[in-house]
Amino acid sequence: MKKETSPARLQLHNLHLAQGERTVLEHVDGSFQPGAITALIGANGAGKSTLIQALMGELRPISGEVVCTVPKKRRAWLPQQLALDLTFPMSVEELVMTGSWPSHGALKGYCAAHYRKGREIMARLGISHLAHRPLGELSGGQRQRALIGRTLMQEAELLLLDEPFANVDSETVEILIRILRQMADEGATIIVVLHDMDHLQRLADDVLMLTGGHCRWMAPSALTHSQAPAHVVPFTLGEHHVGTA
């Protein structure tokens, strides 16, 4: 389940996480390899968002540690509830270009080559025709593609996505699955919170399941077999549509 071919970019050592005074997760261990897509699963309230917060350095563990060798500038987080202010007057192209921050910072002007790169990324995502469209006028799927465009521009090496396929059209799902796989093939470490079994089977190399305050690593194939343990059921049979696209 965990490939040991190259050193892990992200490691968790006996992590104990809490929200306020309530312990959410205990004894979380594991390592995330470059090039691997890990599906993070669990029922609502199992601690997926808490773990992601800790992985991004936004939540300090009570004990244990998160060791991440990816520079902060090359980490990207696409939250489920978008922290984006969609009334902000910015176009798709401008959003994608903000991904140049690691190389350009706050002051350096964008050169023609960077604009070209931005346009290539938008073409890959099928949003070239939306380049000048304000963010507020995008559909959920178009917005998700634009945000992935920013992470491509950022050349993200660690990518965390919280339910990226929620409320997006099937064309976007196909494009995102293809792009995420390409990013992984190029060496990115990707962690995706998923609820849909079909998406999980198509995308994930590893599965990290959170249940009862603990974690369990498994192969995606372990989830498809009908002998999936009963404690997996709360995740798969919750309010979410198991096995549907």
Added chain:
Amino acid sequence: MWELLNAWLVAPFDYGFMRRAVVGGLALSLAAPPLGVFLVLRGMSLIGDAMAHAILPGVALGFLLAGFSLPVMSIGGVVFGILVALLAGAVSKMGGQREDAAMASFFIISLAAGVMLISIGGSSVDLTHVLFGSVLAINSTALLLIASISTLIVITLAVIFRALVVECLDPLFLRGQSRHSGWVHSVFLGLLVLNLTAGFQTLGTLMAVGLMMLPATSARFWSKRLEGLIGIAVVLAMIASTGGLLLSFHLDIPSGPSIILLAGAGYFFSALFGRYHSLAAKWRRKTAPLSADPST
């Protein structure tokens, strides 16, 4: 006709105080509206108002110490404005209270303290002067100060522009990208205080925020792009400050309210006839649903 235009638009500037006032107004019109645009976009429209009150005790102390000396009053205003912003931030972090709630508490205390200080050391005329401004008081030193502060604001905004935009849109992304992301907000608040202290001489502490906010809120009815919003807001502010001064001169009314009321008229006009979200825009969409382009 020409003579009438000359008498209304040109002749007032034969007076030195009017020339200084108009230059000061134009300088403020360059610096204030971009700050207002960002305040509106960040959903912090009322913070400007709060900060305008917050500078009052400092201005009052400066007045008590040195009389109507713009540099001293400005320094007092800047110090108090930053102090209140820091205190409000600290209280909200300490007690888990939202920053706007802490700010609301501090600004009303500041207003009372400022009015009290001026009343102790001056007359009701002084109080009116500080609260509502007077163009007659702009001398060369004051003008130099206003122009310097406006220049500083425009340059600093240009430097932090990209960071400010990214922070407005997605603060989390900026936090991941820059260790100095926290500074962007602080520098922005600092510029706000500086702008208000530069504006109070012409407009008064209470009216200074008007030249920042009204052109910015009006511009939202005319553009959907950031550059457009800033450009339109600056032009509207320039028209309001120059037009307001002329009205003040001809009708013998206070300059601050005159400038702000003209900007207010611009706001109502925009809300009625603007290109986006205005009454007329809604009416146009209702009458022509088949041909209406939703992106315009």
